[in-house]
Structure formats: C-alpha cells, structure tokens
Amino acid sequence: MWLLLAIASAFFLGFYDIFKKIALDKNAVLPILFLSTVAGSIIMVGFVIASESEFIPTNHLFYVPHMTTREHWLIVLKTVIVLSSWICTYFALKHLPLTIFAPIRSTGPLWTTFGAFVIFSERLTLLQFVGGGLIFIFFYLFSTAGKLEGFSFRSNKYVWLMILGTLLGSISALYDRYLLREMNVMAVEAYFTFYQTLLLIPILAIFWYPQRARSTRFHWKWAIPFIGLFLLIGDFLYFYSISLPDSLISIIALVRRSNVLIVFIFGALFFKEHNIKKKGIYLIGILAGLALLVLGR
Numbered sequence: 001m002w003l004l005l006a007i008a009s010a011f012f013l014g015f016y017d018i019f020k021k022i023a024l025d026k027n028a029v030l031p032i033l034f035l036s037t038v039a040g041s042i043i044m045v046g047f048v049i050a051s052e053s054e055f056i057p058t059n060h061l062f063y064v065p066h067m068t069t070r071e072h073w074l075i076v077l078k079t080v081i082v083l084s085s086w087i088c089t090y091f092a093l094k095h096l097p098l099t100i101f102a103p104i105r106s107t108g109p110l111w112t113t114f115g116a117f118v119i120f121s122e123r124l125t126l127l128q129f130v131g132g133g134l135i136f137i138f139f140y141l142f143s144t145a146g147k148l149e150g151f152s153f154r155s156n157k158y159v160w161l162m163i164l165g166t167l168l169g170s171i172s173a174l175y176d177r178y179l180l181r182e183m184n185v186m187a188v189e190a191y192f193t194f195y196q197t198l199l200l201i202p203i204l205a206i207f208w209y210p211q212r213a214r215s216t217r218f219h220w221k222w223a224i225p226f227i228g229l230f231l232l233i234g235d236f237l238y239f240y241s242i243s244l245p246d247s248l249i250s251i252i253a254l255v256r257r258s259n260v261l262i263v264f265i266f267g268a269l270f271f272k273e274h275n276i277k278k279k280g281i282y283l284i285g286i287l288a289g290l291a292l293l294v295l296g297r
Contacts, residue, residue, distance in 0.1 A: 005241035006255040012234035014262025019223040024094040028218040030208040037196040039228030079195040088165030095158040111170035112253040131292025138285030
C-alpha cells in the first residue's frame with residue numbers, strides 16, 4: 001500500500017516540477033512561490049472549515065484535527081527547512097535546463113539514506129555502498145556533460161543552489177519520518193501549507209517587492225495554481241505513505257524521486273534540450289545506484 005502511494009506521489013510531483021519550470025520561464029521567482037502556496041492554502045482552508053463544522057467526520061481520512069502548541073512549532077521548523085530548499089531549487093530551476101536539474105535532484109535519496117545511517121543508526125550493506133559509489137561516479141560524469149552546455153559544476157552558482165536545495169530536501173525527508181509517525185497527516189499538510197504562506201509574506205516584502213522594478217518582472221501564468229495543486233496531492237500521498245507503520249523512508253525517498261524521469265523526458269521532448277542521449281545514460285546510472293541502495297536492504 002505505502003509503495004503504491006509513493007509511486008502515485010512521484011507521478012504528481014513530476015508534473016509539479018514541470019509546472020514550476022513553465023511558470024518560472026522569464027518570470028520572478030518569489031511571487032510564483034508565494035502565489036502557488038496561496039493556491040494550496042485556499043484548498044486546505046476548505047478542509048479545515050469542513051472539519052471544524054463537522055461536515056467531515058472525525059474518523060474520515062481528510063479530517064483536520066486540532067494540534068498542540070508543540071506540534072505547531074514542529075511544523076514551523078519543517079516549513080523553514082522546506083522553504084529554504086524551495087527557494088534554492090526555484091532559483092536553480094529557473095536558470096538550469098530540466099535535463100541538468102533532474103539528475104542533480106535524483107541524488108536526494110542518497111543523502112536521505114546516509115542521514116538514516118547517521119541519525120537512525122541504520123546500517124549500510126555492501127550493495128548500498130556500491131550503489132552510493134555508482135551515484136557519485138555518474139554524478140561526476142554528468143557534471144562533464146553539463147560543461148558542454150556551459151554549466152560548470154564548480155563555478156555555476158545555480159548548480160550549487162540546486163545541490164543545497166537537494167540536501168535540504170533530504171533533511172526534510174528525515175524530519176518527515178519523525179513527524180508523521182506521531183502526527184495526523186492532514187494536520188501536517190494543512191498547517192505546513194498555511195505556515196509556508198505566512199513565512200513567505202515577509203520574504204516577499206523584504207527581498208522582492210523593493211527590488212521588483214530592477215529585477216525580473218512578474219507575469220501571471222496559468223501554471224502557477226497548478227504548482228500548488230499538484231504539490232498538495234503529491235505531498236498528501238507522500239505523507240500518508242510515511243505514516244504507515246511498515247513503510248521505509250529510504251525506499252519511499254527513492255520512489256518519490258523517480259519523478260525526475262517525467263521531468264527529464266518533458267525537458268527532452270518539449271524544451272528540446274541538448275546532449276539528451278549522454279545525460280540520459282548518466283541519469284540511468286544514477287537511478288541504478290539508487291536501486292542498489294534499496295536492494296541493499
């Protein structure tokens with residue numbers, strides 16, 4: 001059950017990344033991030049109101065229960081981690097081709113596995129060490145393909161932003177494992193969405209609004225609300241899969257990150273990006289390494 005939920009989550013998150021790329025093309029980053037979270041918040045407000053008015057019964061899957069002060073602060077911390085990751089990846093995605101973005105993003109489960117090794121005392125098997133080595137090898141080879149398009153993995157700041165965003169995403173995944181074994185899935189999703197919107201208001205006011213005339217101008221695009229919608233669906237399926245008692249975060253992280261295949265194919269077919277064959281081979285190598293991480297269990 002939890003594996004099917006993770007696969008469905010990967011499908012929706014693949015299109016979530018595609019809608020981000022469409023919306024970010026020649027557009028301001030922070031307003032898009034803010035408006036997409038507003039779209040998600042509007043949807044979640046409906047579930048909260050329906051729960052408070054008892055239109056959704058307390059035993060229903062979509063019921064949003066009350067939370068303690070401690071639980072709210074735990075979600076605020078998750079929101080800070082995720083927003084930091086998103087800001088990095090949004091700026092990176094705006095300036096990097098999808099076929100560069102996708103393989104970097106696909107290394108996330110490696111860092112999640114290493115984090116589980118350090119934090120949760122999970123032991124790495126020989127196959128997992130081999131899988132990790134494969135990922136590093138193909139990631140290095142992939143960096144050579146990026147140079148052919150003028151993207152130096154050492155000097156390009158957007159590549160480093162993408163790597164930082166991926167690492168923060170792995171930290172968030174490990175934190176999710178802790179949160180969702182204790183807290184209600186709908187409560188986490190609802191208040192996580194609300195806190196995103198609230199925290200983005202001062203970020204928007206300080207870092208974008210005063211500079212808006214001198215930076216990339218904002219233009220409304222139809223893809224923006226779909227970012228919020230597809231993220232909500234993908235996250236709900238992901239949160240629910242983690243909350244199940246027999247689920248494995250390392251496998252969920254791998255399956256969820258398989259969404260990069262959808263993103264990569266879209267970039268190849270619709271954005272007509274370059275060096276597709278070489279980058280595709282390297283992406284397969286990275287995914288093979290990730291498969292060994294799972295088989296190594």
